[in-house]
Amino acid sequence: MPTDDPPEIEPHEPSEVDLSDPDLYLNRELSELAFQRRVLHETLDDRNPLLERVRFLAIVTRNLDEFVMKRVGGLKQQIEAGVTDRTVDGRTPLEQWKEIHETLHPMLERQARCYATELRPALAERGIEIVAYDQLGTEEQSRMRHHFEQSIKPTLTPLSFDPAHPFPFISNRSLSLAVLTRQSGDNGPTFTRIKIPPNRPRLVEVGDDPRYVLVEDVIRHNLDILLPNVEILDTALFRLTRNAEVRRDEEVAEDLIDMIEDVLEQRRFASVVRMEIESGADPRIRSTLQEQLDLKEREIYDLDGPIDYRDFASLVELDRPELKRDPWEPTSHPRLADSQPKAFDETQEDLPNRNIFQAIDEGDILLHHPYHDFGETVQRFLTEAANDPNVLAVKAAIYRTASDSQVIQSLIEAAENGKQVAVMVELKARFDEQNNLEWVRRLEENGIHVAYGTIGLKTHTKTALVVREENEEVNLYSHVGTGNYHSETAKGYVDLGLLTADQDIGQDLVTLFNSFTGPGLDEQFRKLLVAPVTMRSMFTYYIRREARHAKAGRPARIVVKINGLEDPGIIEELYRASMAGVDIDLIVRDICRLRPGLENISETISVHSVVGRFLEHSRIFYFENGARAADSDDLNEDEGHPEYYIGSADWMTRNLDNRVEAVTPVQNLDIRRQLKFNLELILADNRLRWTMNADGSYDQQHPADGETMIDTQRILMEETRAAVGREGCRMWLATDYQFDSDILVTTPENDNEGVQNSG
Structure with a gap:
C-alpha cells in the first residue's frame, strides 16, 4: 500500500484508563541498567x-x-x-x-x-x-x-x-x-x-x-x-x-x-x-x-x-x-554459494559463474549476519558493483564502518572505474566521529560526492544502491539492512539485510539518496517506511489496524523484534491495541519503558529479551493483518495479508522523529517464512531468553525437567551450516521444530498471493 498517506483509523480509546499516568511507564535509564544486569549475568553464569x-x-x-x-x-x-x-x-x-x-x-x-x-x-x-x-x-x-x-x-x-x-x-x-x-x-x-x-x-x-x-x-x-x-x-x-x-x-x-x-x-x-x-x-x-x-x-x-x-x-x-565456546565461522549464503564473484573481463564472456546481480534477479535474498559471511554477501555486492562495467552508479549510507574498511575501498574503486559514487557519511555517529571524519577526507580526495548529514537529524539508515544498465534498460539493485557496513561488528552482531531487485524499493532509495545531497527530505515513498516522514504514521496505522481486527473478532497479532522501545506515543498505541484484544510479543534487547501484564491494560503483551554470544541487533516487524481470516467479507483491500518489515529503526523517539531511518517490506514468501521462524524460535528459547515482569524486572527462562533446551543462536548456527551446499534455501523452516508459539499459523496460500516464491 502507499506509505505516504495511510487511511485514517481511530484509536481504540479504553474507558477509565489514563494512558498518561506515569505509573504505566518505566524509566529509560533504569531500563537500560536492567539490560546491563542481564549482560552482567553472562559473567556470573557458570553454564558459560x-x-x-x-x-x-x-x-x-x-x-x-x-x-x-x-x-x-x-x-x-x-x-x-x-x-x-x-x-x-x-x-x-x-x-x-x-x-x-x-x-x-x-x-x-x-x-x-x-x-x-x-x-x-x-x-x-x-x-x-x-x-x-x-x-x-x-x-x-x-x-x-x-x-x-x-x-x-x-x-x-x-x-x-x-x-x-x-x-x-x-x-x-x-x-x-x-x-x-x-x-x-x-x-x-x-x-x-x-x-x-x-x-x-x-x-x-x-x-x-x-x-x-x-x-x-x-x-x-x-x-x-x-x-x-x-x-x-x-x-x-x-x-x-x-x-x-x-x-x-x-x-x-x-x-x-x-x-x-x-x-x-x-x-x-x-x-x-x-x-x-x-x-x-x-x-x-x-x-x-x-x-x-x-x-x-x-x-x-x-x-x-x-x-x-x-x-x-x-x-x-x-x-x-x-x-571457550565452539568457534563460529560465518558461511556463504546458499543462494550465493554457486554464484561466485565474476571477473568482469571483456575477453572472458562465457564464464560459468553468475554474478551477484543475476542471483538477485532470481529472487530477493535475505542475509543474516553473523551466520552469513559479510565479505561474501554485502562486501561482495559492493565489490562487484565497483568492477562491473555495466554499473553506472553506486550509493551508500555509512553510519559506522571498520577502521580498515573494505566497504570504503570498494566505493573508491568504483569511482576510479568511472562510476558515479555518492556516499552519505554520518559525522555525528557518537564515538565514531573521528573515524568518519577520516573517511570523509579520503572519499573526497578520490572525487566522491560526500554528504555529511542532515541539519537536526542523524542519518542512521543502512542502505546501499547499485544502478546497472542491462539490455538497454537501467535496473536498480538495493541492500536495506539493520546493521552497519562494518565487517568487524558483522562477526558478532545479529543483523538482517535484504538484497532485492524490486524497482519500487530501488526508486525509493534513489529518492532517499537525493534527499541527502539535495535541499530536503522527500515525503513521498512507494514502499519504504522512512523516518521522520512516513514511519511513525505507518506503524501507528498498522497497530491500530490490528486493534480493529481484534474488535471485529478476527485474529490479531503483533510480533516485533527491536533493540529499544522508548517512544511514549508508540507505547500508548500498544496499550490500546492490547486492551482491544491484540496478542503482542515484543522482543526488546535493552530499553523497554512499556509495562507488560498490567491488569486490564497490557494483559496480552509479553516482553522478551535475548542475551547471548552475539549481540541481537536485528529489527523485524510483523503485523498479522487478518491473515487467518482472509476469506472474511468485511476485510478491506489492504487486509488479509500479513505485513513484514526489516530495517534500521527502533521504536524510540530519536529513531522515529530525529533520525533518517528506513525499513523495507518483505514480500518474498520464503523469506517471510524465515522471518516467522526466527521470531518463533526466539519466543520458544529457554536458554538465552529473559521475560519482563510488570515492575521492570526480568526472569531468565530455563528448560523444564525433561524439556529440550532451545538456544536460538546455537540452532541458527546449526541451520546455517546445514544449508551450505543445499539447493534453494531451506534454512530456518519451522517444520523441523516443535514450539508452543503460535505465530507460525498462516498458510502459504494466505500469506500473500502473488508473492514470488524464491527464497
Missing part, C-alpha cells in the same frame, strides 16, 4: 565457558562506561542547567541521577566480587594465574624490576600537584595511580598522578606459562625507581569517566566538519561524572581528587579489584579451546 565469562566481564565495563558518559553525563548537564521537567515516568533529572547511582553501585561491586571470588580462582585452577606482585618469587620480582626499568619507566610521566604545579589533567577512562609522597622537611604530603600506560600490556607475563601480574602492580612496587629520594606514603588506583554529551548547535554551525572537530576537542575536557577508586584509599588521596574534580559523594565508587576490566578481554585470545 570460563573465557566466555571473562569476555563478558570486559563487555560489562565497556557498556557501563558508555552509559555513564552518555546518559549520566546528559543528566548532570540538565541538573546544572536547572532543568526540572519530568519524564513520562514522572522523574526529574535529579531524581533519575540519584536512582542511577543507587543502582549502578551494587552492579559494579557484584562485577568486582565475581572476578575476585569466581573468575580469578577458576582461571588459576586451569593454569591461568593472575597473581599479586608480592606473590612472585625473589627471582621473578627481580625480572619484573628489570622489565619495569627497561620497558615501563620510560613511558611514565609523574605529574605532581603542589604550589609549583597545577592539578594535572586526567583523560577520560584512563587508569591512573595516585601516589602520596613526602620529602624530608616538607610540611605535608605531595599528591602525584601517574597514568598507567595504555600502550603497554596490562597483563604482564611472568615467565613462559600463562601467569600474569597487572602492570599497575609492577609500577606500584617499583616506585622507588621512578620517584627516588622521597618517602612513598600510600597509593591508590583510580579512573575517571567524563561527560560525552557535549552541546552543539547545528543550526548556527558554519561548517559541520569544524563543529565535529570542536566537539571532539570539548569532549576531552568535559566534566567528570564518575570516579572509580580502590577501596580503602588514603582519605587524603580521595579528598584531593573529590575536591579538585568537583565530585559529589554519589559519583565516587569505592571498588575492590582492578577497577577497569576492559583489558582482560585479551585472555580470550589464549589457545585454550576447552575454555
